Amino acid sequence: MNGKEVNKLKMEIVEAGKRMLHKGLVIGASGNISIRISGEDKIVITPSQIKYDKIGVNDIVVVDFKKNVLEGDRSPSVETGMHIGVYETRPDVGAIVHTHSVYASAIASLGKTIPPFLDDIVLMLGGEIEVAEYGMPGSKELAENAVRALGKKNAVLLANHGSLSCGKNLEGAFVNAELVERVAKIFILSSLLGKPKNLPQEVVQLEQQIFEL
Numbered sequence: 001m002n003g004k005e006v007n008k009l010k011m012e013i014v015e016a017g018k019r020m021l022h023k024g025l026v027i028g029a030s031g032n033i034s035i036r037i038s039g040e041d042k043i044v045i046t047p048s049q050i051k052y053d054k055i056g057v058n059d060i061v062v063v064d065f066k067k068n069v070l071e072g073d074r075s076p077s078v079e080t081g082m083h084i085g086v087y088e089t090r091p092d093v094g095a096i097v098h099t100h101s102v103y104a105s106a107i108a109s110l111g112k113t114i115p116p117f118l119d120d121i122v123l124m125l126g127g128e129i130e131v132a133e134y135g136m137p138g139s140k141e142l143a144e145n146a147v148r149a150l151g152k153k154n155a156v157l158l159a160n161h162g163s164l165s166c167g168k169n170l171e172g173a174f175v176n177a178e179l180v181e182r183v184a185k186i187f188i189l190s191s192l193l194g195k196p197k198n199l200p201q202e203v204v205q206l207e208q209q210i211f212e213l
């Protein structure tokens with residue numbers, strides 16, 4: 001990928017960061033976004049500790065899979081290892097959005113999963129949204145637990161922390177991050193009225209096959 005193309009990815013991340021902030025999926029500098037540089041063991045990722053409304057293209061960092069900084073003066077996100085872990089195990093993933101959104105974090109703080117009670121959960125995210133065991137922010141444990149609990153799906157909750165969503169490209173990962181927050185909210189609301197009913201098992205299996213396509 002040439003410099004101009006990498007620059008375009010950086011601009012996409014800057015724009016998505018502002019959108020993530022304005023949609024209330026994060027506050028300040030929390031959460032992070034990355035895109036895989038296709039065909040190379042490298043990613044473009046948000047910097048550490050800079051607020052999204054202050055991030056410019058030159059603040060976005062390029063790192064390789066060994067976490068060496070190749071471009072940018074800033075430190076890469078503290079969760080760079082978690083992002084790399086997903087890219088290494090999931091060749092289909094082109095972008096990742098990690099948020100601290102309210103409803104997803106509320107469920108994650110109970111150590112609960114979001115069951116397949118809506119079609120979108122299976123069709124777009126791959127099924128029940130698992131919760132990764134706790135690991136401290138930036139730790140190897142968090143990265144390993146997140147990769148394991150994510151499996152082949154497009155989203156995972158992170159215990160006592162937030163959620164991680166992925167997709168073929170940034171737009172896909174972003175929509176999935178919004179969807180996680182939306183279904184988390186619906187799950188909480190319907191749980192207040194009773195016990196949400198899961199989709200029939202055969203529908204889950206059928207929709208999982210559609211998801212895998």
Ligand SMILES: [Zn+2]
Nearest residue numbers: 031137161162
């Ligand atoms: Zn986080």
